[in-house]
Amino acid sequence: MTPQAAAPGAPVAGPTRGVFAPTLALGPVVVIAGAVLGGGRAALAACLGFLVVVAFFGLGQLVTRRLSVAVDPPRFVARASAIVLGQLIFLLLVILALRDAAWLDGPAFGLSALAVALAWQVFQVIAFVRSRRVVFDAPDKTRQDGTPPT
Template sequence: MPSNDARTLLQAVVPTAAAGVIAAVISGVVAGGKGAVGALVGALVVIVFMGLGQLVLIRTAKSLPQLFQAMGLMLYVAQLLLLLIFVAVFKDTTLFNPKAFAIALVVSTVVWMAAQARAHMKAKIFYIDPESAPGSKGSGTSERDEKTGSSS
């Protein structure tokens, strides 16, 4: 994984984990031990789902760049539906507090998406390949410019 991709992933995981810890502390105070466990499980589910989704997008961008945007949209819809299914499945559990789980799930998802957006906006990603050789197809000159000798 290139360092830029790892940096983006890390910049989303760290705030989400911090939000999960804060949610666990608050849930622990409000709902006891089961509330803290529910909040931690909710944050962990978000980190795993969103992290795997990010890795899928990274691989898609490398192998099939023309599908990147469609894959991203489909992946986010699928992730949100899966998170909704998790809330529905665990709504009557006795392992942890389901309300703390659901709240931590929503908060962690919002934090992940905000952190990912911020990381992407702060990333310095080249939109022109700086290593391409002069006169090659990626250098920014068209074949017509090379034939006429004009520069743009």
């Protein structure tokens, strides 16, 4: 049986909506925590960490939606896994590049990036589990002998 064309972004449309709102709500929390624990410089670093993670994972969601059009499930999973791995590698490279920046509070940046990335992943799993997905193929329009039903 050939895979049927899905609506653009169908496998990730629900999870995308279920991830952005709770993750964006976490932004002020990490910035306030940075301000309370480390002052203005830490709050700025926490805000930057939040923005970097949301930009990386948001862009990954958009790419995943674009690549999920009319793709069979094994290819979709492979593509989505590659995108997530790429996101995590690029995020690690950004964190490593900024770790020795004198103008940045490194621990506040790293902890806020870690907290937001973990929250994004948790909310993404929750949203995907709650989304409705077809888990079986539509029945064939032919009988077992290959003739159409009468």
